[in-house]
Amino acid sequence: MSRVEALNKIQASLGYRFKNIKHLEEALTHDSNRVNDRAVPTYQRLEFLGDSVLNLVVSDYIFRNHPDFNEGQLTDKRKELTEALKQVQIAGKLNIREHILFGQSVNKDQFSKYHSFVESLIGAVYIDGGLDAAKQVIHRLWELSSNSNTANAGSSCVIS
Secondary structure (H helix, E strand, O other): OOHHHHHHHHHHHHOOOOOOHHHHHHHOEOHHHHOOOOOOOOHHHHHHHHHHHHHHHHHHHHHHHOOOOOHHHHHHHHHHHHOHHHHHHHHHHHOHHHOOEOOOOOOOOOOOOOHHHHHHHHHHHHHHHOHHHHHHHHHHHHOOEOOOOEOOOOOOOOOO
16 A cells, blocks of 8 residues: 555544645654654654643533533543543554554564554644544544534444
């Protein structure tokens, strides 16, 4: 599969088409690619941003859809939905492993932090399309739905 085909495939899986494909490429570039050129942008900054966007969107969803939850219950539910284990499941559904650009120093078969790239993808969508686009992707991948917002529920990864 060519790189263009791979990027098209992950965009289809995300349910989001990038206006600037460089955001997606950066989100899928491991920092091992910086060995010879420190200027190569990698996933880490987008992961930082994506983590915050994910927490905001999930917190907002839980707050609005569970008016009976107290602060502790809200926190526990957010942790359940945003922890690495859930992101590993989503990374598997997106087949992220096959789309990441690694440098020669990394053995793809031994690398285990694929969940980090879920957050970098969220960060890339946020930079490319804004909060509403990122919210739609998160709702789709996490299958979050409510009476007021049914963002493609049921079309991807089951997270409960």
